[in-house]
Amino acid sequence: DVKVTQSSRYLVKRTGEKVFLECVQDMDHENMFWYRQDPGLGLRLIYFSYDVKMKEKGDIPEGYSVSREKKERFSLILESASTNQTSMYLCASTTGGLEETQYFGPGTRLLVL
């Protein structure tokens, strides 16, 4: 079974802090994604990566950056956390190619005070 893990289930940070969210998948997947999910807005894509050291902006990249140094690991970085980044963050991965379904991690609920 594909397993996508995220480093924390719950996280509380202060405004201005640098925040790292880690995602690891164990199935040698090519593509990895970071989303945030907010009530009424659904899942919105922040960044995605098709390969190691490659990244592309999604729909809402402002205030975020990512890092993919190894194939299995995709990190989301909040350079200076703000209260409007309080959200549920979800990581997903796929093998790549056509008609690929996405495998999601359990999510990290981040609260920025």
Next chain:
Amino acid sequence: SQKIEQNSEALNIQEGKTATLTCNYTNYSPAYLQWYRQDPGRGPVFLLLIRENEKEKRKERLKVTFDTTLKQSLFHITASQPADSATYLCALETGTASKLTFGTGTRLQVTL
């Protein structure tokens, strides 16, 4: 960009009935469409994929239809059970391999 509409109001149905959820989109018809289930506090889980040349797809008690003329997909759960209570998301392919656009989801509540 593609806009996806799912009924934001919760759907409440009685156990044993068929639940029908709707996913409408506004722009181009995608090559395929997917449905996911999400339980509270958890990540979405893939259920079914249907291609644009398929009218209907079934998996156990689940059935999905795809009407490119109406720009709509319907998701049915027959003989619904309380364990089916969850939020159901539809997702459309975007023309970029693996990248999907998700709807906001519809919450289904199945009561005894």
